[in-house]
Amino acid sequence: MIEVNLWSGLRHVTGGATVVEVEGATVGAVLDALVAAHPGLAPFIEAGVSLAVDGEIITGDRFAEVPDGAEVFLMQRLKGG
Amino acid sequence: MAKDDVKQAYKLVGTRVLRPDGLDKVTGRARYGADFAMPGMLYGAVARSPHAHARIVSIDASKALALDGVKAVVTRADLPEGLTGEDWNLQENAMAGEVALYDGHAVAAVAATSALLAKDAARLIEVDYEVLPHVTDVDEAMKPDAPVIRPGAADHTVPDGMPPNVVKYFEFGRGDVEAGFAQADLVRERTYRTEATHQGYIEPQACVGQLGSDGKGEMWVTTQGQWYVRKMCADLLGLGVAQLRVTPSEIGGGFGGKTTVFMEPLSLALSRKAGGRPVKLVMDRAEVLRATGPTASASMDVKIGMKADGTMTAARAEFRMQGGAFPGSPVNEALECAFAPYKLAAVEHIGYDVLANRPKAAAYRAPGAPMGAFAAESLIDEMARELGLDPIELRLLNVVEEGDRSSYGPKFKRIGLREVLEATKVHPNFSVPLGPNQGRGVATGFWFNYNGDTSVSMAIAEDGTAQVAVGTPDIGGGRASIGLMVAETLGVPYEAVRINVVETGALGINEPTHGSRATFATGKAAVLATEQATREMCRRAAADWGIDPDAVEWVEGAAQPAGPNAGKFPPMSIAEIAGNMSNTGGPIAGHWEGVPRGVGASFGTHVADVEVDPETGRVTVLRYLVVQDAGRAIQPDYVEGQYQGGAVQGIGWALNEGYVYGADGRLQNAGFLDYRIPVASDLPMIDTVIVEVPNPGHPFGVRGVGETGITPPLPAIANAVAAATGVRLADLPMNPPRVLAAIRSRMDD
Numbered sequence: 083m084i085e086v087n088l089w090s091g092l093r094h095v096t097g098g099a100t101v102v103e104v105e106g107a108t109v110g111a112v113l114d115a116l117v118a119a120h121p122g123l124a125p126f127i128e129a130g131v132s133l134a135v136d137g138e139i140i141t142g143d144r145f146a147e148v149p150d151g152a153e154v155f156l157m158q159r160l161k162g163g
Numbered sequence: 164m165a166k167d168d169v170k171q172a173y174k175l176v177g178t179r180v181l182r183p184d185g186l187d188k189v190t191g192r193a194r195y196g197a198d199f200a201m202p203g204m205l206y207g208a209v210a211r212s213p214h215a216h217a218r219i220v221s222i223d224a225s226k227a228l229a230l231d232g233v234k235a236v237v238t239r240a241d242l243p244e245g246l247t248g249e250d251w252n253l254q255e256n257a258m259a260g261e262v263a264l265y266d267g268h269a270v271a272a273v274a275a276t277s278a279l280l281a282k283d284a285a286r287l288i289e290v291d292y293e294v295l296p297h298v299t300d301v302d303e304a305m306k307p308d309a310p311v312i313r314p315g316a317a318d319h320t321v322p323d324g325m326p327p328n329v330v331k332y333f334e335f336g337r338g339d340v341e342a343g344f345a346q347a348d349l350v351r352e353r354t355y356r357t358e359a360t361h362q363g364y365i366e367p368q369a370c371v372g373q374l375g376s377d378g379k380g381e382m383w384v385t386t387q388g389q390w391y392v393r394k395m396c397a398d399l400l401g402l403g404v405a406q407l408r409v410t411p412s413e414i415g416g417g418f419g420g421k422t423t424v425f426m427e428p429l430s431l432a433l434s435r436k437a438g439g440r441p442v443k444l445v446m447d448r449a450e451v452l453r454a455t456g457p458t459a460s461a462s463m464d465v466k467i468g469m470k471a472d473g474t475m476t477a478a479r480a481e482f483r484m485q486g487g488a489f490p491g492s493p494v495n496e497a498l499e500c501a502f503a504p505y506k507l508a509a510v511e512h513i514g515y516d517v518l519a520n521r522p523k524a525a526a527y528r529a530p531g532a533p534m535g536a537f538a539a540e541s542l543i544d545e546m547a548r549e550l551g552l553d554p555i556e557l558r559l560l561n562v563v564e565e566g567d568r569s570s571y572g573p574k575f576k577r578i579g580l581r582e583v584l585e586a587t588k589v590h591p592n593f594s595v596p597l598g599p600n601q602g603r604g605v606a607t608g609f610w611f612n613y614n615g616d617t618s619v620s621m622a623i624a625e626d627g628t629a630q631v632a633v634g635t636p637d638i639g640g641g642r643a644s645i646g647l648m649v650a651e652t653l654g655v656p657y658e659a660v661r662i663n664v665v666e667t668g669a670l671g672i673n674e675p676t677h678g679s680r681a682t683f684a685t686g687k688a689a690v691l692a693t694e695q696a697t698r699e700m701c702r703r704a705a706a707d708w709g710i711d712p713d714a715v716e717w718v719e720g721a722a723q724p725a726g727p728n729a730g731k732f733p734p735m736s737i738a739e740i741a742g743n744m745s746n747t748g749g750p751i752a753g754h755w756e757g758v759p760r761g762v763g764a765s766f767g768t769h770v771a772d773v774e775v776d777p778e779t780g781r782v783t784v785l786r787y788l789v790v791q792d793a794g795r796a797i798q799p800d801y802v803e804g805q806y807q808g809g810a811v812q813g814i815g816w817a818l819n820e821g822y823v824y825g826a827d828g829r830l831q832n833a834g835f836l837d838y839r840i841p842v843a844s845d846l847p848m849i850d851t852v853i854v855e856v857p858n859p860g861h862p863f864g865v866r867g868v869g870e871t872g873i874t875p876p877l878p879a880i881a882n883a884v885a886a887a888t889g890v891r892l893a894d895l896p897m898n899p900p901r902v903l904a905a906i907r908s909r910m911d912d
Contacts, residue, residue, distance in 0.1 A: 087572060091320060091334030125319040134573035138860075142616065142758045155572040158333070158495050160611055163362075163419025163526040163677055163870055 084112055084148055087155045088123075095122025109133045110144025112154065130159035175651045176863055179800050183642045183662065184413070193413040196369030196385030197445045204371065205234055205274040207433050207444040208281035209426055210288045211454060212263030212270055215297035215520040215828025216310065219263060219290060222271055227284035232276040235436035236288065242432060243401040252489045254399045256523040257428050263292065264312065264488035265520045266829040267453025269426065274433040274442045297520040297828040301485040302462050304328045304519045312488055312518040330490045331516035333498060335571065336479075338509030343477020347468030351546050354464050355538040357877070357895045358821030361457040362527050363812070363840045366415025367448060368455060372430030373441035378402055380431055381441075382409045387417040387636055388675020390616075392424055393667045399428040400435075407431075410666035411636045418638075418812070419526030422675045425455050449833040456525025457822060459484040459492035463538040465501070469546050473557040477509040478502050478570070480538065484531070485517045486524030492516045493524075493531030500874065501535035502570035503609040504580055504766060505561040510570050520828055526677060529610045529870035533813060533877050537895065540606040540878030545891060554605040554882075555588045558768070579792030579856030580607070580766040586852050587768045592788040600775050601785065602886025607768045608874025612867035613678025614759045618671035619688040621649065622752040623696055625745075627720075627738030628659040631692070633685050634673025636664050639869050640801030641681040645689050647797050648863055652693040654720030655737060671756045679867030682797060683762065683858075688755040690862050695753030703747045704735040761860015765867060767791030769810065769875035773883040780903030782818055782884060788850045794858040794866030802868050807849040809872020815841045816873075817880035821896045 083103050090100050097120070104115035112133060117124045132141040133148070134155040140146045141159060148154060187193040224236040239260045246254050259268045271288045275281040296310035303309055304326075311327045321332045344350050366385055374380035380402065386392050389409040397404040414421065426444050433442040446455070462483045468476040480501050486492030494514035502510055547557045562584060563569065565577045587593060587605070597603060621631040631649055635641055642662040650657045674680070697717040704722035705712040714729035715722050721734035744751050770788040775781070789806040796802040819839040823831040832838045857864025877895060884902065885891040890909040892901060 089333070089335035089572075091332060094322065129318070137574045137576045138760065139573065139611065139762065140760070141614070143760075146760075153574065157572065160613060160678065161493060161496060161526050161530050163422070163528040163530050 084150070084152060084154055086112060086116060089156065092123065092126060096120045106148060108144060108148055109140055109146045112148050113144070132157045132159050173651055175647050175657055176795070176797050177799065180643060180647060180657045180798060182640070183646060184637065195366050195415050196412045199371050199383040199412060200443070201371060201441045204441045204443055205276060205433070205437055206278040206281045207272055207274045207430055207442045208285040209269045209429065209450070210271040210285045210290065212259065212266065212268040213829070214263055214292055214294050215266050215299065216295040216312070217263045217292035218295060219259060219261060219270060220293055221291045223289040224271060226287040226289065227273055230275070230280065230284050230287070232280045233273060233284045234276070234440065235274045235433050236271060237429060237432045237436055238271045241436060242399065246398070250398045252523065253395055253424060256489060257399060257425060265522050267450070267522060269429070269454065272429040272433055274437050299519050299521055299824045299828055301460055301483050301517050301519060304485055304517050305483060305515065312520060316490070316518060318490065328518040329515050330518055333495045333512065333514035336511035338477070340477045340479055340509045340511045343509035344468040347476040348471040349546055349550060350466065350468045351542060352464065352466035353542050353893060354462065355541060355893045356463070357461045357534045357537055359457045359460040359521065360527070360816045360820040361452055361838065362416070362418035362420035364416030364418060364420060367446040367451045368425055369445040370427045370430050371441050371443045372427065372434050373439065374431040374435040375439040376435065379406045382407065382427065382431065383412060384409060384427055385412045385414050385421060387414065387421040387638060387677055388673070389667050390634065390672045391422060391675050392427055395424045396428045396431055400431055408666055408668045411664055414636050414638050416638065418528045419530060419677060420456055422526050422677050423456065448835060452833040452838060453830050454522055456523050458527035458530065459486040459524045461497065461534040463534065465538045465542045467542050467546060469550065471550060473547065473550060473552045473560045475505055475507055475561050478507055479511045481513040482535070483515045483517055485519035485521065487521040488518055489523040490516055491524055497531030497535035499571040500532035500609050501539040504558065504563060504607045505570065506563055506567050507570055528809065528812065528873045532608060532610055532874040533816060536606060536608045536874045537877035537881065540875070541881050541891065541893070544604065544606070544878065544882040544885065555584055558607055559584050575764065577856065577859055578764055578766060579854055582854050582856050583766055583768050583790050583792050586854050587770060587788070587790045590788055590790065590852060592770055592772070592786055592850060595772065595786065597772065600777055600887055602773055602883045602888070604771045604879045604882030604884070604886060605768065606875040606878035606882060607766060608871055609764065609766050610679065610871040610874060611764050612683060612762050613680045614684045614762050615674035615678060615680050616672050617684045617688045617759055618673050618756040619685060619692045620670060620752065620754040621689060621692045621696060622750060623737070623741045623744070625741055627655065627736065627741040629653055629655065631660065631662045631689055632665045632669055633662055633689065634665065634670050635676040635681040635685045638676050639681065639805055640798055641676065641685060643801060644682040644797035645686050648686050649689050649693050652690050653697065653737065654718065679869040683861055683865045683867045684759045686865060687759040687861055691755040692753035695755070696751055699751050700737065700740045703740055706747070707735070708732045761858065763794050763858025763860055763866035765792050765871040767871045767875055769879040771876070771879040771883040773880065773887055775884060775887040775902060777906055780899035780901070780906065782897060782902060784814060784846055786847050786850065789872060790852040790854060791868065791871055792854045792856050792866060793868045794861065795855055795864035796853045797863060797865060799853060802853055803851045805868045806851045806872045809870070810849045810876050811841055811846060813873045813876025814846065814880060817877045817895055817897060819896050819898055
């Protein structure tokens with residue numbers, strides 16, 4: 083199981099939860115599982131997110147591995163100058 | 164990538180080689196956006212709204228079209244309907260639909276046989292406006308009675324009951340913030356404001372667009388990202404993306420402002436309407452300031468709790484930013500960066516992205532981070548002074564290191580903030596005695612750095628030299644740094660490698676040169692592509708020797724047996740292999756496509772010494788120090804240049820720059836005489852220290868250096884001014900009238 087830490091502004095679509103446990107071995111699988119668990123997350127994820135996996139911010143790679151027990155944070159997708 | 168895989172000893176990496184674009188630039192041979200021309204080319208001009216907010220009742224272009232030599236006029240009616248999301252935002256910003264949303268908003272464009280004629284024709288386009296109430300200030304825009312700029316524009320993030328101009332809402336944090344404040348010996352809360360500033364690139368937007376009735380087109384353009392221009396223009400005009408070929412020019416600065424499109428789609432729309440003749444559009448400086456994207460303006464509340472020894476117990480930030488009449492201010496990034504340098508058990512961030520009648524904000528060097536740093540680092544400095552603590556020791560007490568949880572959530576990988584602070588502490592600037600009316604300010608800043616879509620192709624030439632096709636325009640030394648890394652990997656002289664920034668038809672998609680990514684991402688991709696080529700050269704040598712390819716290794720520009728058991732053969736040089744490649748299987752090349760992993764975050768600390776004239780309020784920067792972790796400086800001249808450039812832009816933001824709007828909502832300072840960026844004579848030499856804590860995620864340890872340098876200057880200067888005057892300015896810019904007023908208010912007290 084993967085514990086995904088959400089930003090607190092998402093509480094209103096997760097029934098108050100800011101940590102959600104899902105199954106998933108890749109970034110894409112984790113994101114899909116989050117939406118399956120809490121469909122209200124869909125527009126937030128579709129708008130563009132990154133997943134920080136054990137401290138590495140991963141953007142644009144749904145196939146990137148998420149090791150079991152990894153520390154995972156959902157983050158808004160970054161912009162750069 | 165394991166830490167042991169980061170190479171440690173180099174022949175070329177870290178040397179100060181000549182810049183590959185130097186001769187072209189000093190001789191005027193470099194071709195910038197406005198330098199491009201084609202036979203039969205037309206010239207475009209744009210008619211812009213003089214109102215901050217106005218309904219477009221009608222547009223009559225008959226007088227313009229009656230001029231001999233005017234070939235086309237386009238309005239929003241010439242662009243496709245039905246776009247959504249950011250595509251709609253970009254289209255609406257490129258050309259107003261029903262409502263002009265800010266002073267300078269494009270309402271029509273014209274193409275003619277000369278630039279002068281096009282401008283005359285644009286003036287003859289008659290637009291009937293119904294002027295609407297406007298708002299340009301972020302706090303005013305959040306008031307219940309503020310003019311509503313785009314009803315229903317709020318997205319899914321905005322809770323019910325928010326003011327209608329709030330279009331995005333952010334909230335994140337951890338821990339019990341109130342308990343943290345209760346544990347503190349000192350709690351302070353302040354409000355800070357920063358004005359919108361422009362990237363101030365010297366080269367205005369310029370392009371030539373050509374689009375035929377067959378839907379195939381080309382564009383030559385100054386941009387940080389030719390693939391972004393291609394996709395955005397294609398989407399805005401309803402074209403097949405691959406049918407448009409976009410070639411980047413040499414670029415005269417971008418700093419984030421050239422990662423998007425403004426008038427570029429209009430050149431294609433004009434060309435299509437003018438029978439496919441190419442159309443050149445070049446902005447003047449007033450258009451750049453009125454109608455391209457500056458950064459956001461900000462209003463920020465910060466609250467921090469501190470123990471008497473300086474330990475931070477909790478922090479809270481509530482930021483409001485307007486990014487013009489469209490969503491997209493960098494409020495989330497500002498929040499994420501504000502407290503990133505510090506270990507915090509409890510932290511809370513709240514952000515509002517707010518619409519106002521201003522141009523659509525674009526990225527600007529570490530978007531949002533300078534504002535966040537200004538708010539957080541100003542308050543930290545104020546509290547340090549109140550507690551009698553040294554600013555460096557206070558930061559070392561709270562410093563984040565590898566494994567510490569960031570203020571925005573994840574734990575940090577290997578970072579070098581402690582090393583940066585230690586290097587700052589021992590720098591001679593830090594101990595120079597100060598005189599009357601002088602003050603010293605210290606501040607720290609952070610930027611994530613970034614990777615992004617990356618595609619690189621390299622090939623070996625017949626004489627053993629190498630060419631590398633990259634998709635990231637060179638705005639900060641990318642060609643030199645990538646050339647050094649490729650030459651180091653190949654084992655050839657730096658001069659034997661040519662880096663070519665190529666057009667969109669030559670590679671897979673690339674994100675722009677943004678996010679401090681070119682030397683990290685394109686550089687890593689180029690190294691991996693080069694290693695593919697060296698493996699092929701090893702294979703060919705092995706075939707020639709009749710041994711297993713795995714028994715051959717690449718060392719200093721030649722294939723050689725990997726050990727005594729592999730056989731005894733003299734090294735086969737790259738020139739030898741390349742010269743014979745047509746007889747050994749044909750071209751030798753390497754390529755890499757993907758999103759390079761292993762981004763390394765970067766921190767910097769700045770020390771500003773200023774003198775404030777108590778009679779005029781003028782602030783003179785006496786000396787200025789930048790200390791920043793580069794991971795690895797591939798070409799130190801460029802790294803120092805990035806540090807200096809970031810500091811100078813930040814100093815301008817702190818002291819002089821800022822958009823000034825009149826009561827009518829029109830921009831009052833749309834020119835470099837009134838929008839005052841620093842020039843060389845305003846500043847001392849910016850001193851730099853390159854700290855190198857290698858990033859384990861890059862073969863040479865690169866982190867990316869372009870953006871972090873603009874994050875500390877705003878608070879460093881503000882903290883220095885506070886030290887010099889005894890009064891703290893919470894609003895930027897700290898121009899002489901504001902400083903003088905602050906000094907006088909202190910004297911009145």
